[in-house]
Amino acid sequence: MSSELTSDYTVVHTKSKAFYERYERKDDLQHQTHFCPGCGHGNIHKMLASAIEELGIKDRTILVGPVGCGVFTYYYFDVGNVSAAHGRAPAVATAMKRSSPEGIVISYQGDGDLSAIGTAEIVHAANRGERITVIFVNNAIYSMTGGQFAPTTLIGQKSTTTPGGRSAATEGYPLHVCEMLATLEAPVYIERVGLGDNKQITQAARAIRRAVENQVRGVGFSLVEVLSPCPTIWKMTPVEAQHWVRDVMEKTFPLGVFRDRTREAQPLPQQKPAPPLEEIPGILGVADADLPEGNAHAMEGSREVDLQVRIAGFGGQGVLLLGEVLAEAGLDAGLEVSWLPSYGPEMRSGTSNCHVRLSRQPIDSPLVAMPDVLVAMNEPSLRKFDASVRPGGWIIYNGEAFPREYERADVHVLARPFTRLADELGDPRASNMVMLGALLGIADVLPQASIDAALRRLVKNPRWVALDERALDRGRKIYKEAHEGVLP
Numbered sequence: 001m002s003s004e005l006t007s008d009y010t011v012v013h014t015k016s017k018a019f020y021e022r023y024e025r026k027d028d029l030q031h032q033t034h035f036c037p038g039c040g041h042g043n044i045h046k047m048l049a050s051a052i053e054e055l056g057i058k059d060r061t062i063l064v065g066p067v068g069c070g071v072f073t074y075y076y077f078d079v080g081n082v083s084a085a086h087g088r089a090p091a092v093a094t095a096m097k098r099s100s101p102e103g104i105v106i107s108y109q110g111d112g113d114l115s116a117i118g119t120a121e122i123v124h125a126a127n128r129g130e131r132i133t134v135i136f137v138n139n140a141i142y143s144m145t146g147g148q149f150a151p152t153t154l155i156g157q158k159s160t161t162t163p164g165g166r167s168a169a170t171e172g173y174p175l176h177v178c179e180m181l182a183t184l185e186a187p188v189y190i191e192r193v194g195l196g197d198n199k200q201i202t203q204a205a206r207a208i209r210r211a212v213e214n215q216v217r218g219v220g221f222s223l224v225e226v227l228s229p230c231p232t233i234w235k236m237t238p239v240e241a242q243h244w245v246r247d248v249m250e251k252t253f254p255l256g257v258f259r260d261r262t263r264e265a266q267p268l269p270q271q272k273p274a275p276p277l278e279e280i281p282g283i284l285g286v287a288d289a290d291l292p293e294g295n296a297h298a299m300e301g302s303r304e305v306d307l308q309v310r311i312a313g314f315g316g317q318g319v320l321l322l323g324e325v326l327a328e329a330g331l332d333a334g335l336e337v338s339w340l341p342s343y344g345p346e347m348r349s350g351t352s353n354c355h356v357r358l359s360r361q362p363i364d365s366p367l368v369a370m371p372d373v374l375v376a377m378n379e380p381s382l383r384k385f386d387a388s389v390r391p392g393g394w395i396i397y398n399g400e401a402f403p404r405e406y407e408r409a410d411v412h413v414l415a416r417p418f419t420r421l422a423d424e425l426g427d428p429r430a431s432n433m434v435m436l437g438a439l440l441g442i443a444d445v446l447p448q449a450s451i452d453a454a455l456r457r458l459v460k461n462p463r464w465v466a467l468d469e470r471a472l473d474r475g476r477k478i479y480k481e482a483h484e485g486v487l488p
């Protein structure tokens with residue numbers, strides 16, 4: 001709220017200019033917030049808006065909103081607004097602040113968001129001393145979702161998931177976020193305030209302003225925890241809820257300053273900008289010999305390429321390596337490429353698959369929903385992905401015969417016992433390269449030199465390189481014997 005003294009000594013209170021004039025909500029609700037009567041969020045919003053207005057930072061403020069009752073910050077604050085996934089606001093705020101150091105980035109979070117699912121994010125953001133401001137609204141319960149117990153729920157407090165009251169023996173003790181973060185070296189300012197009476201509210205407004213001002217001064221991480229009434233879930237009147245903050249909640253969460261290095265803190269030096277892309281190989285020490293020789297084997301002409309491949313099998317069958325060799329060869333040939341692996345937690349015999357795209361155009365998504373070619377290294381993979389192959393595409397199947405029930409009239413099929421064929425070459429584990437050879441025969445979009453270079457970069461053992469080369473060759477021949485032509 002802004003206050004003005006007019007020439008006739010009248011005090012005029014107006015809405016802060018950091019708020020939108022009208023809230024773009026449902027038609028008949030554009031003049032009011034979605035908060036319940038007596039909810040602390042409304043007061044905290046006003047305090048934050050006043051701080052933003054008074055500090056003259058509206059045009060460079062970015063508010064990172066939470067999941068929870070505070071989710072709709074973007075309806076109210078006329079600043080940059082970003083919504084973060086549950087608990088992730090400090091991580092999002094970190095990224096925003098680091099990429100826009102001149103911005104004033106404020107993470108606004110409730111206790112379900114910050115002290116439960118987001119515990120790791122807030123601890124590490126504070127420990128890194130990120131130059132952000134965090135407003136932590138603690139009402140000791142999950143409110144938006146109907147009143148489940150939160151890490152901040154008081155001992156004995158009833159919730160839908162602790163109907164008999166929270167017990168230290170089963171749910172542990174209330175988490176004291178300010179005290180916990182105050183054990184860290186980096187934070188500059190940590191204070192807990194309350195909305196239990198007018199005196200507390202005045203102090204809360206001061207603390208919020210200071211936490212924002214610290215960021216304007218560039219001195220480091222600041223967090224203000226606000227004990228806030230939630231009359232609806234606490235099943236109290238607004239007045240009872242306000243008194244409960246002061247008379248009950250405050251006993252578990254004492255108010256006070258837990259860290260204040262605001263005065264002595266000096267503005268931190270500007271963070272170093274990220275190095276230009278071309279310097280990164282040198283920094284990583286992978287320049288020259290380790291890197292592809294910049295389109296050394298670039299393909300002639302401007303032939304269109306847009307190949308989408310799905311490779312699937314069991315872990316240990318070389319599914320991911322097959323995809324990697326394909327993607328690496330595409331990179332060597334100067335194409336845009338993506339390689340997206342997906343596998344279960346088991347080291348062996350779990351499912352494993354990957355998506356590979358090669359294109360002359362920038363790739364919009366690494367996901368391959370309708371592959372041109374499916375490489376199915378076993379029957380479960382065929383069963384899972386055969387229907388996704390685009391009409392006119394190919395299925396390369398590792399089996400004596402293609403199972404009848406998966407036959408489709410609109411796709412080409414190449415079914416061979418690739419494992420046995422690889423065994424004949426010297427090792428059944430080379431079946432992935434025999435299948436890759438068949439795939440390269442079908443797609444025919446890569447120069448041999450790029451495939452050779454990719455293989456040598458990814459396979460270090462010379463014995464395996466020699467075996468894989470034979471396997472690739474065998475795969476190409478298998479395709480040639482079976483079919484002629486290339487993919488459209």
Ligand code: SF4
Nearest residue numbers: 035036039069143230
């Ligand atoms: S449920 Fe509680 S926290 Fe949510 S808007 Fe209502 S009073 Fe506020």
